Amino acid sequence: MKKLAIVIPAYNEEHAIAEVVDAIHRLGNIGDVAIIPVVVNDCSADRTAEIARSLDCVLLDLPCNLGIGGAVQTGFIYAFENGCDYAMQMDGDGQHPATEVPQFVRTMCSDNAPDVLIGSRYIRRSGFQSSWLRRTGIRYLGFIIRLFTGLRISDCTSGFRMLNRKALQVVAEYYPDEYPEPESILMYKNAGLSIAEISVEMKERAGGKSSIRDFATVYYMVKVSLAIVFTYFNKQIKTDYHG
């Protein structure tokens, strides 16, 4: 029996969290893969932790607010330390439907499975597509990533991802705390991991707010672009250093 930890970073998600965990339980086992929901409460001000404690899930209760990246990393480290074969990230606000999980699992268990599998909204272009401004931003970041890695990633900001143990080891060492998704693609590439995309449908969030608020969009773009450039050069230095 293999183990898959589904990491649910939750910040003030008291209204959505129970349904997210419940939807995961409804999946049961997928093939020979058992699913463990892992809720990471990122120091919520509401009753998220209390509700999660009453659910059948692992609860990691952070004492300080670490941001989405820190929360996700905590969950991934839990998965790695507890011998999970795979881990997946699923947002706590109901944006990522649990019904898409089986196709992730099937792909990751197939022959020549990638190390990192990213769920993309923009392959089949169905389901919630986000606003025009966001799509433009995502396309721009995808272009930057292609420039530095040669990879064509259609939905580089998607947090709906599945990682194997090899990838978990990379993430356990370092993961960005703010807006980690685009930057982590470069980390995976630098570590020599294979990355693939799979078409998924997403929903509009049920509760909570996007971690990317509209007024912060410019800051987000600048910061993530810089982070990608720095991650790229960071690899160059390490390669030079180790000969």
Add this chain to the structure above:
Amino acid sequence: MDSFSMRIQIISIVISLILLIYSARLIIRGKLRAEYAIFWVALTLLLVLFSFWRDGLQFFSDLLGVYEAPNLVFMVAIGGVFLYLLHFSIVISKLKDDNRKLSRDLALLRERLEKLEKGNDEKSPGSAAPSRSPEGVGLPG
């Protein structure tokens, strides 16, 4: 007069270039978090620009109605403050990182402790372990 201002220009060019290279090195080595990096790259580029473009400095001091010398003093003073601020940025970055590691490990340890305590409760007779429904708590709809 001319060789004097020439000398000072070379000095300011060298200083601002060193500052630029130093901040770039810190960023690339990962000693500076990207949110501070934006500020430092912009700032040092500005310093480099003005040490090359002397007329620009003259232009702005004329515009603001100040002589060249005080301007220079300002630059040196501000440069010192900047270096100090850079130092602070590194310290804060490191603190934030350490904080993250601590919080993370604390959450992981807490979970392990709770699991252990629960295991003990179940072993000792008479004490009821907190009930966990295997189906989870469903919401309507």
